[in-house]
Amino acid sequence: MKRLKCLLSALLLASSMTTVAGEAAADKEMTVYRSPTCGCCGKWIAHVKHNHFAIKDIVSDDMQAVKQKFGVPSELSSCHTAIVDGYVIEGHVPAADIEKLLKTKPNVVGISAPGMPMGSPGMEMGGRQDDYTVVSFDKDGKAQVFSEHKAGQ
Numbered sequence: 585m586k587r588l589k590c591l592l593s594a595l596l597l598a599s600s601m602t603t604v605a606g607e608a609a610a611d612k613e614m615t616v617y618r619s620p621t622c623g624c625c626g627k628w629i630a631h632v633k634h635n636h637f638a639i640k641d642i643v644s645d646d647m648q649a650v651k652q653k654f655g656v657p658s659e660l661s662s663c664h665t666a667i668v669d670g671y672v673i674e675g676h677v678p679a680a681d682i683e684k685l686l687k688t689k690p691n692v693v694g695i696s697a698p699g700m701p702m703g704s705p706g707m708e709m710g711g712r713q714d715d716y717t718v719v720s721f722d723k724d725g726k727a728q729v730f731s732e733h734k735a736g737q
Contacts, residue, residue, distance in 0.1 A: 611636045612637050613668070614638065614639055615642060616632075616664055616666040617644050617650045618643060618644070619643070619647050619663065624700065624707055625663055625706065627708070628664065632679050637682075647665070650665050654672045655693050655725075656694070657721060660698045660719065660721055661696075662699060671694045673685075673694055673695060675697040675698065676700060676706050677704075677718055682695070690720060692720040693721055693722055693723055696718065696720075696727075697717075698719065701716035703733075713735035715732070715735050716733050717730075
């Protein structure tokens, strides 16, 4: 009887590991458009990959055309543009904010970390960090605060 309990416990443990592995295989697909000369884009891609996004990396010599195609307002632009589940992700947006967007599914075009805020994912510069805001934007370009990030937190 004791051997049977051990065997059942082992089978339950193995099945839970299979579930975890299955979840890892179900990473969310994201297409990232970036310039061939941008190094911080690669660092941001590593950040989102680490947070379970499967990346299709598209290098483009005309990022302005990409941003226009996906409706990114010029004042909210950054160095790279990503698409995940129909939403636009502009710039160095933390993976946690992308997860929040995908979970809450607001009626917006996407979210942006305008510019290239120091200390945001992919923009780590030693100890230098700036406060920054991630904004959502709609089809008319109207932006509102989606999340705020304080330096050192």
